[in-house]
Amino acid sequence: KLKGGDAWCAAFTLELQAAVDALQSGEEPEALSGALARDALKICYAEAKSIQTGRSIPVK
Structure with missing residues (x-):
């Protein structure tokens, strides 16, 4: 089990909802x-x- 699972799950759920909202509105969320x-x-x-x-390794 991931530590802080509830917070991680909530963040993932919000990210998925943002993707669905973007698809429905046609706008790209930041x-x-x-x-x-x-x-x-x-x-x-x-x-x-x-x-x-x-x-x-430097990131450019």
């Missing part, structure tokens, strides 16, 4: 923007590379 997703992927890639190499 929290689910393509730019934010791109930046999150950059961070994930840098984390994985850091684990593989044992070095700090």
Whole structure:
């Protein structure tokens, strides 16, 4: 079980609701923007590379 499961579940539920609201309104919410997703992927890639190499990886 994840610690703070209730808070995590509530946050996930709010994120899903924001996605549904965006689909219904046709507007892109800031929290689910393509730019934010791109930046999150950059961070994930840098984390994985850091684990593989044992070095700090700058995120541009």
